[in-house]
Amino acid sequence: MTILILFLIGRFLFSMIFIFTGITQLLKFNETVKYMSSLKVPFPTLSTLGSSIMALAGGGGIIYHSYCLYGAIAIILFLVPSTYFGHKFWSAPNKKEKNNQMQHFMKNIALTGGAIIIAVASLYIK
Structure with missing residues (x-):
């Protein structure tokens, strides 16, 4: 029982950043579309809606919990393109921006790893 409670708390804390991001993107939809356009994301309006x-x-x-596996897959599918398009540290104009983008890139890689762990754990923790 303790493992189920800890798994729920961990999933809740992990999910908050994505729920907050989705809500913020929808509330600031036009600004998000402009930002995605500036990043050269294909189909920025559709991409904003899809990522939200x-x-x-x-x-x-x-x-x-019943949708934990599917949720984790959705997060992975959200993170991969947002990491690539949003945090291109390799083309940053200066060292400070390169370091900043690399930190965000690595954070998203870690979040992707966390989503993979949640997906796998959801298959074993019932």
């Missing part, structure tokens, strides 16, 4: 839905659905799915 993926973040919200993924975060919510991870919290609700």
Whole structure:
């Protein structure tokens, strides 16, 4: 029973960043579309809508244990393109920006790893 409670708390804490991101992107939809355009994300309006839905659905799915696996997959599918398009440290104009983008890139890699762990754990923790 303790492991289930700890797994729930961990999933809840992990999910908060994605739920917050999805809500923020929807509340500031036009600004997010402009930002995605500046990053040269393909189909910025559709990408904004899709990433918002993926973040919200993924975060919510991870919290609700029955959909934990699907939520984790949604988060992975959200993180991979957002990491590539949003944190291109290799083309940063200066060292400070390169370091900043590399930190965000590595954070997203770690979050992807966390989502993989949650996906696998959801298959074993019932």
